[in-house]
Amino acid sequence: xxxxxxxxxLFLQGRSETGLDIITNIFYKQLNSSSFVYLTNxxxxxxxxxxxxxxxxxxxxxLLNLFENQENGLPSYIRLMASNFLKDRIKSLSDSxxxxxxxxxxxxxxxxxxxxxxxxxxxFKLSETLKKELKEDEILLLCYIxxxxxxxxxxxxxSSVNKNALYKRxxxxxxxxxxxVTKHGFAQEVVGYYIEHxxxxxxxxxxxxx
Amino acid sequence: xxxxLLELIYMDYINSIENPVEIDIESRLDxxxxxxxxxxxxxxxxxxxxxxxxVKEGDILLFFKGHIPIHYLIIDKIDNLYEVLKVSNxxxxxxxxxxxxxIQDETYIIETWNSFYLTEEEITKSMxxxxxxxxxxxxxTDYLSGKISELPENKRGLTVPLDDNFYQIKFHQKESEIxxxxxxxxxxxxxNVIQIPPEREKEILxxxxxxxxxxxxxxxxxxxxxxPEENLIQMIFSPExxxxxxxxxxxxxxxxFFKLPETIYxxxxxxxxxxxxxLCSAVEVSIELD
Numbered sequence: 213x214x215x216x217x218x219x220x221x222l223f224l225q226g227r228s229e230t231g232l233d234i235i236t237n238i239f240y241k242q243l244n245s246s247s248f249v250y251l252t253n254x255x256x257x258x259x260x261x262x263x264x265x266x267x268x269x270x271x272x273x274x275l276l277n278l279f280e281n282q283e284n285g286l287p288s289y290i291r292l293m294a295s296n297f298l299k300d301r302i303k304s305l306s307d308s309x310x311x312x313x314x315x316x317x318x319x320x321x322x323x324x325x326x327x328x329x330x331x332x333x334x335x336f337k338l339s340e341t342l343k344k345e346l347k348e349d350e351i352l353l354l355c356y357i358x359x360x361x362x363x364x365x366x367x368x369x370x371s372s373v374n375k376n377a378l379y380k381r382x383x384x385x386x387x388x389x390x391x392x393v394t395k396h397g398f399a400q401e402v403v404g405y406y407i408e409h410x411x412x413x414x415x416x417x418x419x420x421x422x
Numbered sequence: 423x424x425x426x427l428l429e430l431i432y433m434d435y436i437n438s439i440e441n442p443v444e445i446d447i448e449s450r451l452d453x454x455x456x457x458x459x460x461x462x463x464x465x466x467x468x469x470x471x472x473x474x475x476x477v478k479e480g481d482i483l484l485f486f487k488g489h490i491p492i493h494y495l496i497i498d499k500i501d502n503l504y505e506v507l508k509v510s511n512x513x514x515x516x517x518x519x520x521x522x523x524x525i526q527d528e529t530y531i532i533e534t535w536n537s538f539y540l541t542e543e544e545i546t547k548s549m550x551x552x553x554x555x556x557x558x559x560x561x562x563t564d565y566l567s568g569k570i571s572e573l574p575e576n577k578r579g580l581t582v583p584l585d586d587n588f589y590q591i592k593f594h595q596k597e598s599e600i601x602x603x604x605x606x607x608x609x610x611x612x613x614n615v616i617q618i619p620p621e622r623e624k625e626i627l628x629x630x631x632x633x634x635x636x637x638x639x640x641x642x643x644x645x646x647x648x649x650p651e652e653n654l655i656q657m658i659f660s661p662e663x664x665x666x667x668x669x670x671x672x673x674x675x676x677x678x679f680f681k682l683p684e685t686i687y688x689x690x691x692x693x694x695x696x697x698x699x700x701l702c703s704a705v706e707v708s709i710e711l712d
Contacts, residue, residue, distance in 0.1 A: 216445045226464030230447055232456060237446035247434040265459055273467050274526075278549050280469065285486040285549075287443040292491055292511060295434050296528070299514075302427065327522075327580055330514055333427045397428075397588035399517075399580030 220286040221279060224272050235290055239264055242294040251301055264297050303329050327401070335405040338398050339414075342406075345392050346385070353385040355415035358407050428514065432589045435512045439596060442489040474546070480559040482509055482525055483548035490600060493551060494540070495532055497566070500684070503608060504545055508536040508601055515593035516579030521562055523577070525552035531579060534565060535649055536597055538604035567658070568638040568645045584650055584694060594651050605652075614686045615654070618701075622673045623692060626700035639698035643707045646698050655688040655696065659707070667710040682709075 216234050223231025239261055242248060251260065268275075271293070279286055342351065352369060359365045370378055393403055449456075477483065477496055484493050493509035509530050513522050516531035523530055532554075540548075554562065561577065564570045572578070582588040598605075608614065618626070628635050637648045643663055647656040659682055668682040679686075690696060 214445075214447065216443075223460075224463060226460050226462070229456060229460060232451070232459060233447045233449050234445060236450050237448065238443060240450065241444065241446075242434075245434065245437060247430045247437070269462060272463065273469070276467070277470050278551075282549065285491065287445065288438075288486060288489045288491050291438065291443050295438065296511060299431060299434070302430065327514065330427060331580065337426050394583070394585055394587055397582070397585070397590075399582045399588070399590070401580050 217279075217282070217284045217286045220290060221276070224268075224276050234287065235268070236261065238287060238290050239294045242291060242298060247295075248298040248302070251298060251305070254305055255301070260298075260301065264294060267297055268293070331399070331401050331405050334398055334402040335410055338393070338396070338402055338406045339410050341392060341396055341398075342389075346388065350385045350388065351414070353381055354389065354407075354411060357382060357386070358411055359415065428589045431512065431514050432593060435515060435593060436596070439490055439600065477504075477545055477550075478553075480554040480556075482530070482551045482554065483545065484551050485544065485548040487600070492601065493530065494538075494548075495554065495562075496545075497537070497563075500539075500608065503539040503541060505537055505608075506540055508533040508538065508597055510597065512593065513579070515590055517588075517590040517594065518573070518578050518581045520579045521558070521565070521573050521577055522579065523554060523558050525554070532562060533594075533597060534562065534573070535594075535651060536601065538601040539607040540604060568640055568647060571636075571638055598651055614683060615689050616670065616672065616675075616677050616686060617689045618696075619673050619675055622704075623690065623696075625673075626697055626704055627692065627695045628697045636698050639702055641702040641705070644705075646702060648693050648696070648698070649687075650693040653689060653691055653693055655690065655693055655698075655701070657686050657688060657705075659684060659686075663707070663709055669708045669710065671706040671708070673704055 214230060219228045219231035219234055221231070222228035223235065240257070243251065243257060243260060268290075275286075275289075279289075342354075346354075356362065356365045356369070366378070373381070389403075451459075479496050479498065481496050482493060483496070484491060486492065491511075493511070494506040495509050496504055496506050498505040509532050510516075511528065511530060513520075513529045513531040516522065516533075519535050520531040520533055523532060558577075561570070561574065565573055579590065582590045585591060639646045643660055645658045645660075647658065649656055664682055664684050666682050668679045670677045670679065670686075672688070688701075
């Protein structure tokens with residue numbers, strides 16, 4: 213009966229081929245899971261694995277110290293490392309402007325927030341969702357709500373609508389936006405990013421296509 | 423790509439919690455590659471002599487509950503138990519109540535709402551991962567004590583409401599569940615959970631028209647803090663009355679404490695809807711002189 217924890221520990225010292233086999237299989241299982249499998253459309257599996265092994269090599273001393281007196285945990289820890297490695301690849305892929313995995317738009321980075329990538333990717337998803345769930349005139353109302361010069365907007369698009377009716381329509385579209393956001397679980401910052409960065413570009417194009 | 427990045431990460435998180443690692447020793451690599459890798463790992467390295475130093479507040483440690491890695495941060499020691507906060511690698515799933523930190527180049531969230539208790543032995547058997555910077559530890563303790571009402575924007579997760587449609591909330595529920603058995607230990611010795619009389623609860627609910635309500639409130643002798651995911655309101659007493667003989671009255675019900683602890687909990691299934699200001703007025707703490 214093999215002890216996977218021990219075999220992995222021995223492999224980190226270059227002393228167990230079985231340990232290497234165990235790690236290889238943990239990595240490939242993670243890579244082929246539904247969370248990460250689409251990465252294989254962009255990378256060769258073997259290249260990803262060799263990059264992971266290099267990372268493991270860099271961390272070897274740390275891991276040997278960390279688990280020196282432990283009798284279990286290494287298989288789970290290796291899986292966690294594989295996950296973190298693959299998550300980083302997804303994020304860098306999302307940042308790659310040529311590949312546009314999550315969207316066709318450019319990601320714009322601002323300093324200071326860890327979650328910038330998550331916010332931006334979700335904001336593009338929100339944009340797609342709104343395009344499906346709101347009518348064109350409702351998107352136009354969102355443009356109106358966020359327009360810097362409301363007067364211009366009113367004259368151009370809502371000249372035939374009286375103030376009271378316009379107010380009611382605005383309230384209705386706000387409520388609809390709130391429902392869509394809650395139904396799909398988009399965070400407040402995601403909505404903020406959409407309104408600040410994505411919606412104005414669509415409104416400027418004049419077709420308010422969501 | 424149909425799925426959202428958050429969904430992919432959440433799926434991976436659930437997999438790591440619910441499914442133990444399958445051990446497979448089938449050989450996938452060719453002999454040459456294997457030899458190259460093994461040779462690389464054969465290069466000698468010097469291991470540090472492991473020296474056990476006593477753990478301190480701000481230390482981050484790790485232990486395994488079966489196949490589940492549990493990272494935690496030490497915040498206090500109460501009698502024989504250490505009070506710790508759950509820490510997670512899945513920082514992307516954190517929300518506004520989770521503090522994002524970097525330790526040894528890895529990003530983690532400190533789940534400020536998810537405290538539990540470990541014994542000395544469990545702490546000793548854990549692995550030392552790193553230490554929170556002094557600056558971050560101060561932010562954390564200021565937040566926990568209610569000195570600051572929000573974590574800094576660049577150190578917290580995304581803002582979401584308490585709604586099951588959000589991955590962040592599903593993640594929180596699971597995170598709480600993982601350490602549930604360690605949470606209750608503190609209550610084993612003394613009865614530190616009290617209940618609001620259910621028939622009186624409606625008197626302290628937030629009016630329907632209210633806007634954003636307080637989740638932390640400083641009262642005269644204590645601080646109230648909502649823990650909605652645990653159906654609890656934390657009541658933290660000011661240091662000058664801790665350890666004293668006291669009677670706490672909520673509406674008409676009295677609870678006697680021979681030695682007032684630092685913290686007790688008020689249980690309610692309506693935590694989110696409770697108006698802390700009204701609760702503050704409904705609670706009376708009387709200290710009995712020795």
